[in-house]
Amino acid sequence: MYDMNNWKHVFKLDPDKDISDDDLEKICESGTDAVIVGGTDQVTLENVLDLLSRIRRYTVPCVLEISNMESITPGFDFYFIPSVLNSRDRKWISGLHHEAIKEYGDVMNWDEIIMEGYCILNQEAKAFQYTAAELPEKEDVIAYARMAEKMFHFPIFYMEYSGTYGDPELVQAVKNVLKDTLLVYGGGIQSAKQAKEMSRYADIIVVGNAIYEDIQGALQTVQAVKQEQ
Numbered sequence: 001m002y003d004m005n006n007w008k009h010v011f012k013l014d015p016d017k018d019i020s021d022d023d024l025e026k027i028c029e030s031g032t033d034a035v036i037v038g039g040t041d042q043v044t045l046e047n048v049l050d051l052l053s054r055i056r057r058y059t060v061p062c063v064l065e066i067s068n069m070e071s072i073t074p075g076f077d078f079y080f081i082p083s084v085l086n087s088r089d090r091k092w093i094s095g096l097h098h099e100a101i102k103e104y105g106d107v108m109n110w111d112e113i114i115m116e117g118y119c120i121l122n123q124e125a126k127a128f129q130y131t132a133a134e135l136p137e138k139e140d141v142i143a144y145a146r147m148a149e150k151m152f153h154f155p156i157f158y159m160e161y162s163g164t165y166g167d168p169e170l171v172q173a174v175k176n177v178l179k180d181t182l183l184v185y186g187g188g189i190q191s192a193k194q195a196k197e198m199s200r201y202a203d204i205i206v207v208g209n210a211i212y213e214d215i216q217g218a219l220q221t222v223q224a225v226k227q228e229q
């Protein structure tokens with residue numbers, strides 16, 4: 001399953017959080033379409049490599065969502081690169097990307113690199129504060145989605161509510177304006193019911209914190225989404 005267009009569900013593992021071998025096996029063998037390694041702070045080369053080597057015991061596709069330069073390493077199937085469209089600071093939209101491409105441009109395999117237009121919608125999320133994001137109105141979110149698809153031709157538009165469950169009506173409204181760009185939803189999914197609800201509108205749902213807070217609930221989100229197909 002290396003074609004993202006067929007993905008419905010992914011788990012996101014935070015390199016800064018501990019996970020037992022037993023739980024990691026459950027996640028990787030759950031039937032999820034991919035496992036993303038990513039977080040906002042304390043993401044180091046050491047904790048990324050540790051997760052990568054442990055996930056590689058399984059066949060599930062493995063993605064690094066890049067949050068800093070220090071933890072970039074070869075060995076992942078894909079590299080997701082966020083560009084925070086609602087940041088006030090150019091650094092998080094294209095600044096660090098410019099620096100990285102200056103350094104790695106000659107060795108980058110663009111077939112593995114997937115750009116994500118991020119819109120961070122939870123003011124309490126670490127990533128919101130970290131990237132100096134500003135809270136958008138509904139019309140702003142729709143405009144960011146259109147920019148992601150039509151201006152930048154990003155393959156992904158990511159509605160990021162990290163830590164809290166978002167607004168399904170807004171997710172639906174965004175879905176209605178996207179044609180080619182995949183809509184990814186992440187934030188606060190803890191149950192099969194929530195997973196089903198968001199996957200009615202989003203192409204791909206992301207389950208993160210529930211892995212660490214309620215592994216059984218997290219695992220149930222996979223089948224919930226697959227049954228909808």
Ligand SMILES: CC(C)=CCC/C(C)=C/CC/C(C)=C/CC/C(C)=C/CC/C(C)=C/CC/C(C)=C/CC/C(C)=C/COP(=O)(O)OP(=O)(O)O
Nearest residue numbers: 039040067068069073074079082092096097100104127162
């Ligand atoms: C040698 C080799 C393999 C080369 C490969 C070439 C390659 C892939 C080069 C990369 C080129 C490139 C353009 C890199 C980009 C560099 C970069 C640092 C860009 C900035 C990315 C960015 C905007 C980061 C900000 C933070 C962010 C949006 C992170 C996303 C993850 C996220 C929101 C997690 C949720 O937060 P979490 O930590 O889970 O919160 P809680 O703990 O509260 O749950």
Ligand SMILES: O=P(O)(O)OC[C@@H](O)CO
Nearest residue numbers: 162163186187188208209
């Ligand atoms: O951790 P949660 O709230 O599930 O969010 C998932 C993901 O969107 C975080 O980047």
Ligand SMILES: [Mg+2]
Nearest residue numbers: 014162208209
């Ligand atoms: Mg998290």
